[in-house]
Amino acid sequence: MKEIYEPKFVEKLFDKMSSSYSKMNYITSFGFSERWRRKCVEEIEIEKGKTVVDLMTGMGECWKYILKKSDGNAKLVGLDFSTEMINRAKKNKGKFEKSKIVILKENVFENSIANETADYIISGFGLKTFNDKQLEKLANEIDRILKPNGKFSLIDISVPNSKCLKPFYMFYLKNIIPILGKLFLGSPETYRMLGVYAEEFGNSKNVYRIFNKREFEVEYVEYFYGCASGIKGRKIK
Numbered sequence: 001m002k003e004i005y006e007p008k009f010v011e012k013l014f015d016k017m018s019s020s021y022s023k024m025n026y027i028t029s030f031g032f033s034e035r036w037r038r039k040c041v042e043e044i045e046i047e048k049g050k051t052v053v054d055l056m057t058g059m060g061e062c063w064k065y066i067l068k069k070s071d072g073n074a075k076l077v078g079l080d081f082s083t084e085m086i087n088r089a090k091k092n093k094g095k096f097e098k099s100k101i102v103i104l105k106e107n108v109f110e111n112s113i114a115n116e117t118a119d120y121i122i123s124g125f126g127l128k129t130f131n132d133k134q135l136e137k138l139a140n141e142i143d144r145i146l147k148p149n150g151k152f153s154l155i156d157i158s159v160p161n162s163k164c165l166k167p168f169y170m171f172y173l174k175n176i177i178p179i180l181g182k183l184f185l186g187s188p189e190t191y192r193m194l195g196v197y198a199e200e201f202g203n204s205k206n207v208y209r210i211f212n213k214r215e216f217e218v219e220y221v222e223y224f225y226g227c228a229s230g231i232k233g234r235k236i237k
Contacts, residue, residue, distance in 0.1 A: 056126025
C-alpha cells in the first residue's frame with residue numbers, strides 16, 4: 001500500500017482523472033461535493049482583501065466560494081502538482097478576470113510560498129492521498145505558510161460510522177463508482193482508487209490528532225452523517 005502514497009503515483013492518477021474528475025465528483029456525490037466545498041470555505045469566514053492559499057487546488061473547484069467576498073486587494077494562490085489539473089485550473093482562471101490569482105504547479109511539501117504570508121488556507125478533497133508521515137509534513141507546511149492567527153479549513157470524503165449506512169456507502173464507493181469511471185473515462189481501475197484511499201483514510205479524526213500537536217486551535221467537523229469530514233482551526237502564534 002506504500003506505493004499509493006508516492007507523489008508520482010498520485011500525480012499520474014489525477015492526471016488521468018482530470019478530464020472527468022469534476023463531473024464524476026458531482027454525479028457520484030449527488031451534488032454534495034459542491035456543498036461540502038462551499039461549507040469548507042464558509043467554516044472560516046474569509047474577509048475581503050486577504051491572501052488565501054488553496055492547497056491541492058485541482059482545477060480550482062473551491063475558487064468560486066473563496067472569491068465570493070474578494071476585492072481588488074485580495075489574492076488567491078492555487079497550488080497543485082498534477083500537470084493536467086493545473087492546465088484546467090489555468091482555463092478556470094479566465095472566469096475570474098477581476099481577481100488576483102496565482103497558480104503554482106508545485107508539490108505541497110516543496111513549495112515556493114513564503115513564510116507567514118497566508119491569512120487563510122483551504123484544501124478540498126486532498127487529505128486522503130496522504131499517509132501519517134505526509135500529514136505531519138502538511139501540518140508543518142500549513143504552520144509555516146500561515147500568518148499568526150491565520151485560519152485553515154480542510155475537508156475530504158470519509159467513511160460513515162453508521163452500521164446501516166457504511167456497507168452501502170462502501171459498496172457504492174468500491175463497485176459503482178468504478179463502473180461510472182469506465183463509462184466516463186474508460187478506466188474503472190482509476191476511479192477504484194478513490195475507494196481504496198477513502199477506506200484507508202477513514203475520516204479526518206487522525207488529521208485532527210496530528211494537527212492538534214501543533215500550535216493550532218483545531219476543531220473536527222463532519223458533514224452528512226460522516227460521509228465527509230475535515231478540520232478547521234487557527235494558528236495560535
